[in-house]
Amino acid sequence: MTKTEQIKTGYSNVNDYSKYLQGKYHYMNIGLTSMQGIPTTVSVSSAFLQKCMNDPEKAKYLEENLAAIPDCTKDTINGCLGTVTNQSYMIDANGNIIETVSGTNDPDGKIAKENAERKAKENREKEEKVKEKRAAKKAEEEKFESKRAKRQAEKEKNTSVSDNEGIDIVEGKTKTINKAVNYNSSTINIGSNFNSYS
Structure with missing residues (x-):
């Protein structure tokens, strides 16, 4: 008997048609299975199964491709530069076959560990920079507050002058003005030829 x-x-x-195919290709439409030690799914659209069950040409195409999947998996493993972690084959409503393969070049996790350590170090450095910026900002705010307090103290000092003096503030500068001016009158007697003034 030939394959056809x-x-x-x-x-x-x-x-019924799907059960017949699963009897020949145990990996079809059962969810996750293992093929060559790789987690694998093989799914065929029910719309395409409908087309195949009464069309010998489409049915032949479907079965030939289902039969080829284990060999495709071997080729995938041999052709992969890393380690295949999982794969899937999906035959859509029009008979198009979509293969998806995931893999890694780091099966023992060494590269992932190094990357995680590098990322953690970068995050720590970022946090340190943020802390430094916050500290610098806080120091600047404290410096500003200190200057403001000093100016306030000087202002209060300048406003508490003696009662004999006044304060004239022009354009933010303090100028002391003498408020009390005393004039004394006195009698001058100079010689006999002058009159006295009092």
């Missing part, structure tokens, strides 16, 4: 002769069509419903 083994292909059966003419099923009355998709469920």
Whole structure:
């Protein structure tokens, strides 16, 4: 018997046809399975199964591709520069096959660990810079507050002058003005030829 002769069509419903295919390709539409030690899913659209169950050409195409999946998995493993971590094959409603493969070049996690350590170091350095900026800002605010307090103290000092003096503030500068001016009158007697003035 040839492969084409083994292909059966003419099923009355998709469920029966799907069971027939699963009997031959145990990995089809069962969810996650293992293929060559790799977690794998193989799914076929029920719309495409509907098209295949009464069309020998489409059914042949489907079965040939389902039969080729284990060899494709071997080729994927051999052709991968890293380690394949999982894969999936999906045959859509039009019979298009989409293969998705995930892998890593760091199966023992060494590179991931180094990357995590580097990232943690970068985060610590960022946090230190933020702390330094906050400290500098706080010091600047304290310096400003100290200057403001000093100016306030000087202002209060300048406003508490003696009662004989006044304060004239022009454009923020303090000027002391003498408020009390005393004039004394006195009698001058100079010689006999002058009159006295009092």
